[in-house]
Amino acid sequence: xxxxxxxxxxxxxxxxxxxxxxxxxxxxxxxxxxxxxxxxxxxxxxxxxxxxxxxxxxxxxxxxxxxxxxxxxxxxxxxxxxxxxxxxxxxxxxxxxxxxxxxxxxxxxxxxxxxxxxxxxxxxxxxxxxxxxxxxxxxxxxxxxxxxxxxxxxxxxxxxxxxxxxxxxxxxxxxxxxxxxxxxxxxxxxxxxx
Amino acid sequence: xxxxxxxxxxxxxxxxxxxxxxxxxxxxxxxxxxxxxxxxxxxxxxxxxxxxxxxxxxxxxxxxxxxxxxxxxxxxxxxxxxxxxxxxxxxxxxxxxxxxxxxxxxxxxxxxxxxxxxxxxxxxxxxxxxxxxxxxxxxxxxxxxxxxxxxxxxxxxxxxxxxxxxxxxxxxxxxxxxxxxxxxxxxxxxxxxxxxxxxxxxxxxxxxxxxxxxxxxxxxxxxxxxxxxxxxxxxxxxxxxxxxxxxxxxxxxxxxxxxxxxxxxxxxxxxxxxxxxxxxxxxxxxxxxxxxxxxxxxxxxxxxxxxxxxxxxxxxxxx
Numbered sequence: 067x068x069x070x071x072x073x074x075x076x077x078x079x080x081x082x083x084x085x086x087x088x089x090x091x092x093x094x095x096x097x098x099x100x101x102x103x104x105x106x107x108x109x110x111x112x113x114x115x116x117x118x119x120x121x122x123x124x125x126x127x128x129x130x131x132x133x134x135x136x137x138x139x140x141x142x143x144x145x146x147x148x149x150x151x152x153x154x155x156x157x158x159x160x161x162x163x164x165x166x167x168x169x170x171x172x173x174x175x176x177x178x179x180x181x182x183x184x185x186x187x188x189x190x191x192x193x194x195x196x197x198x199x200x201x202x203x204x205x206x207x208x209x210x211x212x213x214x215x216x217x218x219x220x221x222x223x224x225x226x227x228x229x230x231x232x233x234x235x236x237x238x239x240x241x242x243x244x245x246x247x248x249x250x251x252x253x254x255x256x257x258x259x260x
Numbered sequence: 261x262x263x264x265x266x267x268x269x270x271x272x273x274x275x276x277x278x279x280x281x282x283x284x285x286x287x288x289x290x291x292x293x294x295x296x297x298x299x300x301x302x303x304x305x306x307x308x309x310x311x312x313x314x315x316x317x318x319x320x321x322x323x324x325x326x327x328x329x330x331x332x333x334x335x336x337x338x339x340x341x342x343x344x345x346x347x348x349x350x351x352x353x354x355x356x357x358x359x360x361x362x363x364x365x366x367x368x369x370x371x372x373x374x375x376x377x378x379x380x381x382x383x384x385x386x387x388x389x390x391x392x393x394x395x396x397x398x399x400x401x402x403x404x405x406x407x408x409x410x411x412x413x414x415x416x417x418x419x420x421x422x423x424x425x426x427x428x429x430x431x432x433x434x435x436x437x438x439x440x441x442x443x444x445x446x447x448x449x450x451x452x453x454x455x456x457x458x459x460x461x462x463x464x465x466x467x468x469x470x471x472x473x474x475x476x477x478x479x480x481x482x483x484x485x486x487x488x489x490x491x492x493x494x495x496x497x498x499x500x501x502x503x504x505x506x507x508x509x510x511x512x513x514x515x516x517x518x519x520x521x522x523x524x525x526x527x528x529x530x531x532x533x534x535x536x537x538x539x540x541x542x543x544x545x546x547x548x549x550x551x552x553x554x555x556x557x558x559x560x561x562x563x564x565x566x567x568x569x570x571x572x573x574x575x576x577x578x579x
Contacts, residue, residue: 095294095299
């Protein structure tokens with residue numbers, strides 16, 4: 067018996083406990099039989115990081131922000147001769163882009179920080195290896211993961227239109243006109259604006 | 261039927277029940293416990309919902325090395341699992357399955373015999389505890405001895421109440437004398453018998469002697485392989501025996517619709533229902549502390565059993 071002031075009917079707790087286990091018995095179980103049945107993952111699960119190589123400008127932001135320093139990037143500069151331009155342009159070419167998933171802690175900072183959407187989460191998680199060195203995914207393997215990236219979530223109907231949309235609309239309307247981004251803002255936001 | 265054939269059939273039937281019923285109860289425990297915890301339990305062994313899990317476990321136990329600790333009292337240590345297992349086999353002999361003498365061995369003092377043989381269990385606990393030469397085993401064994409001796413009293417007193425009500429010590433005779441209103445009249449005795457029976461077979465919430473969070477595994481700590489499996493088997497036969505005794509003494513054994521033909525089925529159904537409750541208790545209740553354990557026995561169960569004895573005697577005299 068408990069020493070606390072409020073004392074219940076003797077045996078009430080015992081009956082309650084029995085009721086809880088009996089209810090759980092008749093409820094469906096929550097176990098997912100993973101190797102036999104694919105797990106039911108949330109759509110934005112953090113499984114592995116995919117690289118869209120064309121978007122990468124070798125700005126090194128991801129490698130510098132990575133808390134584990136598990137992103138390794140090598141590049142060289144190439145000169146691109148543009149016809150009609152005064153000088154040849156310079157361009158960064160990616161030689162190496164490795165992520166060591168034995169060090170990665172799946173914080174997602176690299177994906178957040180990438181200004182050009184070159185890195186993406188994918189929900190794939192079945193890339194366990196028997197050798198820890200094989201967990202270093204090179205840029206080809208990271209590129210292969212791109213096929214498993216789910217489509218982005220639908221746009222919030224109450225939110226602002228995306229930057230691409232408003233920019234396109236502004237271009238069409240010409241400079242100085244009201245843009246959808248300005249008009250579609252809810253009044254609360256406008257009051258908060260400085 | 262010649263005598264030897266009759267004998268053979270009875271013995272084979274009891275041994276078959278001894279080997280199959282605990283496995284069924286064990287499998288039911290696996291699945292019921294899992295589902296009560298929102299899990300699925302064994303799913304692979306035997307392909308269909310893990311029905312062969314305990315067979316696989318048995319094969320595993322046979323393969324394991326049989327270790328006897330260097331300082332152990334070898335003979336006693338090795339004998340203890342058999343001593344734990346054997347009384348239950350003997351008890352199964354005396355439990356009536358159906359009307360018209362459907363019992364392996366009819367005995368006029370069946371109840372006395374059963375309770376006496378069940379008391380041997382404490383010897384096995386002390387043997388395994390002392391012979392292991394392990395302080396955890398010894399602590400567990402002494403707890404077990406204190407628990408078993410303490411709970412023997414309410415067990416016997418509540419069984420005595422039924423024997424008084426029926427006016428016989430024969431288990432078959434008790435079931436014959438049983439009538440449905442005993443469910444109400446003997447209810448306190450039934451509860452006391454069931455609870456102290458749980459303590460006798462050291463099932464949770466009365467598993468203080470093998471409390472794995474404090475005593476490693478109590479008196480089973482040093483056991484491996486087949487000998488450990490024997491102790492586990494003893495635990496599950498214990499469930500069957502306590503469920504069967506509760507059924508026979510308090511739930512009316514084979515009584516039920518069409519008892520003349522389906523009596524054995526009624527007995528088995530009641531045994532499994534009581535076994536389910538034992539499993540249910542295990543999943544639901546946390547382990548009692550040692551002092552709570554003794555308080556429950558001496559301050560609640562024994563007085564209730566004595567009061568029930570007085571009530572039974574009064575009703576018997578008045579009737």
